[in-house]
Amino acid sequence: xxxxSAAECVAKCKVVRRHIIEMLAAAGSGHPGxxxxxxxxxxxxYFHHLRHDPHHPDDPDRDRFILSxxxxxxxxxxxxxxxxxxxxxxxxxxxxxxxRLQGHxxxxxxxxxxxxxxxxxxxxSIANGHALAGRIDGRAYNVFVRLGDGEIDEGQVxxxxxxAAHHSLDNLxxxxxxxxxxxxxxxxxxxxxxxxxxxxxxxxxxxxxxDGHDMDAVFAALEQGKAHRESPFxxxxxxxxxxxxxxxxxxxxxHGVAPNADEKARALAEIG
Amino acid sequence: xxxxxxxxATRDAYGDALVELANTRDDVVVFDADLAKSxxxxxxxxxxxxxxxxxxxCEANMVGxxxxxxxxxxxxxxxxxxxxxxxxxxxxxRMAVAYPRENVKMVTTHGGITLGQDGASQMSVEDFALALGxxxxxxxxxxxxxxxxxxxxxxxxxxxxxxxxxGREKAPLVYEADHEVRIGRAEVLSDGRDVTxxxxxxxxxxxxxxxxxxxxEGVEARVIDVHTLRPIDRETLGAAATETGAxxxxxEHLTVAGLGSVVAQTVAETCPxxxxxxxxxxxxxxxxxxxxxxxxxxxxxxxxxxAARRVLARKG
Numbered sequence: 333x334x335x336x337s338a339a340e341c342v343a344k345c346k347v348v349r350r351h352i353i354e355m356l357a358a359a360g361s362g363h364p365g366x367x368x369x370x371x372x373x374x375x376x377x378y379f380h381h382l383r384h385d386p387h388h389p390d391d392p393d394r395d396r397f398i399l400s401x402x403x404x405x406x407x408x409x410x411x412x413x414x415x416x417x418x419x420x421x422x423x424x425x426x427x428x429x430x431x432r433l434q435g436h437x438x439x440x441x442x443x444x445x446x447x448x449x450x451x452x453x454x455x456x457s458i459a460n461g462h463a464l465a466g467r468i469d470g471r472a473y474n475v476f477v478r479l480g481d482g483e484i485d486e487g488q489v490x491x492x493x494x495x496a497a498h499h500s501l502d503n504l505x506x507x508x509x510x511x512x513x514x515x516x517x518x519x520x521x522x523x524x525x526x527x528x529x530x531x532x533x534x535x536x537x538x539x540x541x542x543d544g545h546d547m548d549a550v551f552a553a554l555e556q557g558k559a560h561r562e563s564p565f566x567x568x569x570x571x572x573x574x575x576x577x578x579x580x581x582x583x584x585x586x587h588g589v590a591p592n593a594d595e596k597a598r599a600l601a602e603i604g
Numbered sequence: 605x606x607x608x609x610x611x612x613a614t615r616d617a618y619g620d621a622l623v624e625l626a627n628t629r630d631d632v633v634v635f636d637a638d639l640a641k642s643x644x645x646x647x648x649x650x651x652x653x654x655x656x657x658x659x660x661x662c663e664a665n666m667v668g669x670x671x672x673x674x675x676x677x678x679x680x681x682x683x684x685x686x687x688x689x690x691x692x693x694x695x696x697x698r699m700a701v702a703y704p705r706e707n708v709k710m711v712t713t714h715g716g717i718t719l720g721q722d723g724a725s726q727m728s729v730e731d732f733a734l735a736l737g738x739x740x741x742x743x744x745x746x747x748x749x750x751x752x753x754x755x756x757x758x759x760x761x762x763x764x765x766x767x768x769x770x771g772r773e774k775a776p777l778v779y780e781a782d783h784e785v786r787i788g789r790a791e792v793l794s795d796g797r798d799v800t801x802x803x804x805x806x807x808x809x810x811x812x813x814x815x816x817x818x819x820x821e822g823v824e825a826r827v828i829d830v831h832t833l834r835p836i837d838r839e840t841l842g843a844a845a846t847e848t849g850a851x852x853x854x855x856e857h858l859t860v861a862g863l864g865s866v867v868a869q870t871v872a873e874t875c876p877x878x879x880x881x882x883x884x885x886x887x888x889x890x891x892x893x894x895x896x897x898x899x900x901x902x903x904x905x906x907x908x909x910x911a912a913r914r915v916l917a918r919k920g
Contacts, residue, residue, distance in 0.1 A: 392676070392677070438703070438704075439675075439703075439704040440704050440705070446675070447671075447672075447675075447700070447704070448699050448700070448703045448704050449699070450699075451695055451698075451699045453664075454664075454668050454695075454696060454699055454700060456668075457664065457665045457666075457667070457668025457669045457671075457672065457696070457700070458668045458669070458671055458672040458675070458700055459672060460665070460668070460669040460672060461668065461669040461670060461671055461672015461673040461674070461675065461676070462672045462673075462675065462676060463672075464657070464669065464672070464673055465633075465672065465673045465675075465676030465677075465678060466676070468633070468654065468655065468673075468678075469676070487664070488662075488664040488665055488668065488696070491660075491662035491664055491665035492662075492665045492668065492669070494660070494662070494665075495659060495660070495662065495665050495669060498660075499657075
């Protein structure tokens with residue numbers, strides 16, 4: 333599949349954001365905030381940085397992408413459809429009975445989904461396993477995992493962070509989508525997980541901090557992560573929850589509510 | 605009663621099975637959570653350090669990591685005490701192992717209350733209830749060393765998630781070394797027609813002892829080893845219910861949601877008969893010697909015998 337430049341990825345983000353709004357509006361439920369905050373990161377992965385073939389999703393040498401914060405799966409479905417994993421028309425079946433597009437990712441239902449997530453805090457461990465197996469088998473793939481700054485409340489994440497550093501899993505790149513908001517409110521008020529870069533460094537991870545909506549910065553950080561050796565790599569991506577739709581931005585109430593017809597129209601007009 | 609020869613602990617059979625797998629299979633990866641000496645996974649680690657990972661005291665991460673390795677085509681074993689795997693990592697078993705049906709063998713040791721003096725925090729009285737709450741997971745509790753090794757090697761040769769509860773203590777020998785057991789096939793150990801005694805694990809020998817006692821009173825008991833709780837052997841259990849008309853189920857587990865419940869459901873669906881249940885009734889146990897614990901909590905041959913008499917009275 334074609335590899336897009338950073339500028340082309342910026343343009344693709346508009347398409348992805350439109351899909352997110354449209355599929356959530358069609359479903360009538362879901363989580364727009366965390367999909368919109370990670371649109372640049374996930375788009376950069378699927379259209380440039382992941383080595384993957386939508387027609388051979390089980391290729392043992394593929395790069396892996398695991399969406400640990402599974403509720404943000406609309407952004408992944410949008411990118412997968414645009415890459416050709418499944419027809420774009422299928423996005424309209426999100427959260428419907430008999431659909432392959434489950435409300436949270438389900439491994440085995442939709443080719444290309446690497447892990448069943450949605451019960452938060454588990455994706456980094458599963459990513460550890462893929463990274464470890466790659467080392468055992470001498471395969472050169474990388475494993476990317478996306479976490480949330482609310483999700484990392486979960487203790488298992490820190491067990492997994494210890495394990496990855498202890499075993500120097502340098503084929504593992506974690507991206508913390510730091511959008512500052514979890515379901516009940518701002519992470520600073522619910523359970524403060526800052527300072528994020530210092531925490532990951534203390535756990536033995538090489539860590540960079542970027543503007544998660546700056547495509548050039550996202551590209552540079554992912555390149556740095558792929559090249560880094562001898563420890564796992566963490567990208568703390570500072571993002572805006574609901575990015576791209578003004579009335580959703582930085583609003584905790586848009587964590588898990590789908591837009592109605594009017595809101596959908598306003599959102600699409602803003603995205604352009 | 606109680607004259608049965610002691611074999612080794614079923615956890616030692618696991619150690620032997622792992623040594624065999626270390627020497628014959630390149631796709632086997634083993635994880636432990638800082639109990640490798642106790643579970644015997646250390647034997648694999650000594651032979652195949654590149655495929656053995658001590659995850660530290662992190663059961664949740666161990667299970668998730670094991671699932672990721674399994675997703676890449678490996679046959680993965682995860683081990684710790686039964687209580688710690690099932691109670692501490694249950695959601696990881698649900699999301700990362702059972703739901704995607706990863707090829708993870710959950711082989712746990714120190715199951716039940718017979719680990720003894722360490723007390724209730726280390727004991728699993730609810731592990732079958734939890735394991736049976738994972739759809740599609742095979743659930744096995746072997747009674748002795750020879751059958752445990754066979755069943756573990758069969759599980760290693762089959763794709764899909766399997767839960768094993770093994771024991772800390774030396775287990776009474778039930779099977780000859782050359783007796784073949786199969787996952788999913790209950791073993792009829794004595795073929796009586798008056799009452800059926802169903803058991804597994806440590807309670808199997810107790811049930812055989814109870815059957816000998818009953819034989820002395822002219823009552824012929826059929827004793828069945830249901831080492832595999834899922835898939836349950838409907839045919840053998842249905843035939844036993846039909847032909848004996850009364851049944852006792854004995855297990856080292858809460859009497860709810862374990863072997864007794866599975867067998868009762870099976871019997872209800874095939875041929876309902878009076879049943880009695882031997883197990884832990886709404887309680888945790890405590891520190892003590894294994895034999896003392898079995899006596900105090902009602903898990904001896906005498907308890908099976910008493911249950912058999914009750915069910916025979918109900919049978920009329």
